[in-house]
Amino acid sequence: MKETIVGIDLGTTNSEVAVFENMQPALIKRNNTAIFPSYVGIDQDGKLLVGEAARNQYPVYPERTVKSIKRLMGSGEKVTMAGKQYAPQEISAIILKSLKEIAEEQLGHAVSRAVITVPAYFSDIQRQATREAGEVAGFETIKMINEPTAAALAYEGAQHDGKTIMVYDLGGGTFDVSVVRIEDGVIEVVASHGNNQLGGDDFDRKIVDYVHKHLAETHGEITLSPEAEARIIRAAEQAKLTLSDNPFAEIREEYLFEKDGVPVHLALELSRDTYEEMITPFIDETLDAIHIALQGADLTASDIEEVLLVGGSSRTPLVHEYIEREFGILPRSEVDPDLCVACGAAIQAAMIAGEEVSAVLVDITPYTFGTGSLDFDIQRMGYKDIYVPLIKKNTPIPTRKSEVFYTMYDNQESVRVRVYQGENSKPNENIEIGEFLISGLSEVPEGNEIITTFALDTDGILQVTATEKCSGLSKTITIDNAIGRFQEDELARAKGKIVELFGDDTDDAQPVVEEGATPEPEFQEAEKTLVKAEHLMENAEPEDREEMVDLAETIKDAMRNNDADRLAEAVNELNEIIFYLES
Numbered sequence: 001m002k003e004t005i006v007g008i009d010l011g012t013t014n015s016e017v018a019v020f021e022n023m024q025p026a027l028i029k030r031n032n033t034a035i036f037p038s039y040v041g042i043d044q045d046g047k048l049l050v051g052e053a054a055r056n057q058y059p060v061y062p063e064r065t066v067k068s069i070k071r072l073m074g075s076g077e078k079v080t081m082a083g084k085q086y087a088p089q090e091i092s093a094i095i096l097k098s099l100k101e102i103a104e105e106q107l108g109h110a111v112s113r114a115v116i117t118v119p120a121y122f123s124d125i126q127r128q129a130t131r132e133a134g135e136v137a138g139f140e141t142i143k144m145i146n147e148p149t150a151a152a153l154a155y156e157g158a159q160h161d162g163k164t165i166m167v168y169d170l171g172g173g174t175f176d177v178s179v180v181r182i183e184d185g186v187i188e189v190v191a192s193h194g195n196n197q198l199g200g201d202d203f204d205r206k207i208v209d210y211v212h213k214h215l216a217e218t219h220g221e222i223t224l225s226p227e228a229e230a231r232i233i234r235a236a237e238q239a240k241l242t243l244s245d246n247p248f249a250e251i252r253e254e255y256l257f258e259k260d261g262v263p264v265h266l267a268l269e270l271s272r273d274t275y276e277e278m279i280t281p282f283i284d285e286t287l288d289a290i291h292i293a294l295q296g297a298d299l300t301a302s303d304i305e306e307v308l309l310v311g312g313s314s315r316t317p318l319v320h321e322y323i324e325r326e327f328g329i330l331p332r333s334e335v336d337p338d339l340c341v342a343c344g345a346a347i348q349a350a351m352i353a354g355e356e357v358s359a360v361l362v363d364i365t366p367y368t369f370g371t372g373s374l375d376f377d378i379q380r381m382g383y384k385d386i387y388v389p390l391i392k393k394n395t396p397i398p399t400r401k402s403e404v405f406y407t408m409y410d411n412q413e414s415v416r417v418r419v420y421q422g423e424n425s426k427p428n429e430n431i432e433i434g435e436f437l438i439s440g441l442s443e444v445p446e447g448n449e450i451i452t453t454f455a456l457d458t459d460g461i462l463q464v465t466a467t468e469k470c471s472g473l474s475k476t477i478t479i480d481n482a483i484g485r486f487q488e489d490e491l492a493r494a495k496g497k498i499v500e501l502f503g504d505d506t507d508d509a510q511p512v513v514e515e516g517a518t519p520e521p522e523f524q525e526a527e528k529t530l531v532k533a534e535h536l537m538e539n540a541e542p543e544d545r546e547e548m549v550d551l552a553e554t555i556k557d558a559m560r561n562n563d564a565d566r567l568a569e570a571v572n573e574l575n576e577i578i579f580y581l582e583s
């Protein structure tokens with residue numbers, strides 16, 4: 001039997017284990033999750049707890065629990081757990097042994113080899129300590145690779161193109177950013193910088209402070225039990241996750257504590273704007289680190305061809321906004337940021353085992369979807385139309401994103417929601433794919449909050465909902481086949497644009513296709529092939545579908561450019577896939 005080598009992301013906050021199966025990395029799950037908290041504890045009966053169970057006891061029994069041990073690897077410091085001392089290697093070994101057991105349980109056989117990832121900034125001593133932890137956990141052979149290298153592998157596979165990439169990794173408790181160069185299949189970390197005391201936990205803490213402030217303002221001086229504090233921390237993190245996709249989050253905890261014998265419930269709203277103000281200094285700090293890493297690599301932002309987002313906290317919209325502004329490109333986050341490093345480790349493991357590997361495949365939207373809004377232009381002292389993208393290109397589907405918009409007038413009765421596909425900052429330069437009116441709004445002053453939600457599923461069905469926040473009044477439209485149909489619309493639009501380029505005077509304009517003219521037979525054949533392909537695509541395997549979409553694009557492009565050779569070649573290739581799918 002061929003031996004499986006597992007890939008392990010041994011993280012500060014969470015750890016994951018993956019294997020390579022059916023030409024793709026696959027995360028190993030237990031109890032429906034692939035994310036295992038890097039916590040170790042001893043319960044009151046002296047039983048060892050690892051992962052979720054240890055994390056759950058941490059707020060109540062911190063002296064019996066160890067977290068974030070990665071920060072101490074190689075330091076020589078010891079930690080105390082339930083009165084006994086442990087070396088960091090020993091605690092890490094417990095986590096690794098638990099991951100090994102999970103893998104063995106799921107795979108049904110023993111696993112003795114592992115690829116373990118470490119931060120690029122880890123010194124030799126820290127790497128050595130990690131290796132020792134692996135040995136103590138029972139792995140016979142261990143290969144260590146840098147986390148940004150693993151991330152690049154997950155995105156690029158073993159591709160041989162010359163490419164300069166930035167990997168931005170913001171986890172629960174650590175942040176690092178690396179400049180990575182891929183050349184001739186070799187992935188090299190050119191420069192790296194970060195802060196191993198910065199991460200999502202800091203964001204949670206800001207929200208916890210906000211809750212404490214609210215409680216102090218409404219109930220005066222209070223002392224909370226450790227359980228109540230633990231519930232606030234959990235609720236704060238939950239609110240943070242909600243704010244990554246929604247403009248508001250409700251922080252609710254029933255019976256949080258008692259005051260004068262009366263139970264007190266927590267009910268507090270946090271807006272994304274307020275939250276972003278709280279965390280701006282942290283994100284600013286990550287931007288400084290980016291500049292230092294760029295300097296270290298002797299590069300500027302314009303030399304970076306791609307930015308890969310890694311670590312759960314990189315899902316924060318403010319991070320995307322900063323990166324987009326700094327690099328002028330959309331960062332990539334389609335490979336789950338929590339799982340990307342483990343997937344890359346599994347790819348490296350497969351390469352060691354001599355398997356043919358490719359990058360991780362994910363279902364993503366190839367288009368951006370958004371709506372239009374008015375924004376005040378200070379320079380021109382007037383309003384201008386702006387495009388507000390809600391679901392950005394390359395987002396994994398299904399997905400659901402919400403934004404808040406405000407009415408402009410007192411007692412505004414209705415709002416028209418226009419739905420666009422495209423990337424242009426001017427709404428009219430994008431393709432309008434739907435619109436609707438939400439009317440009967442409450443009689444309130446301007447600034448009435450309307451929450452617009454875009455939900456796109458794997459079948460390309462886009463649901464757009466507008467909800468008046470104060471009343472709950474809402475209206476939804478469904479746009480079928482949102483992903484597929486644009487190709488046609490786009491074609492029509494492109495034709496329209498070309499007509500426009502010939503001049504506004506329609507009399508002089510040269511129609512692109514003469515009315516009544518019979519299309520070339522090759523074009524007719526190509527159209528037929530496209531229709532057939534579209535029909536079959538729905539039930540095709542993702543790889544086939546992806547190839548078909550690419551070929552359909554090539555065909556349309558070749559038709560637009562009258563490129564007969566390219567057209568014939570692409571039609572042939574598409575027909576081959578159709579033949580294979582039909583048979």
Ligand code: AMP
Binds near residue numbers: 200201311337338
């Ligand atoms: P990691 O260390 O990479 O596992 O990342 C864990 C951190 O990511 C924790 O602080 C999580 O709260 C945070 N996180 C996970 N999902 C999201 C999300 N959707 N938005 C913001 N932070 C998130």
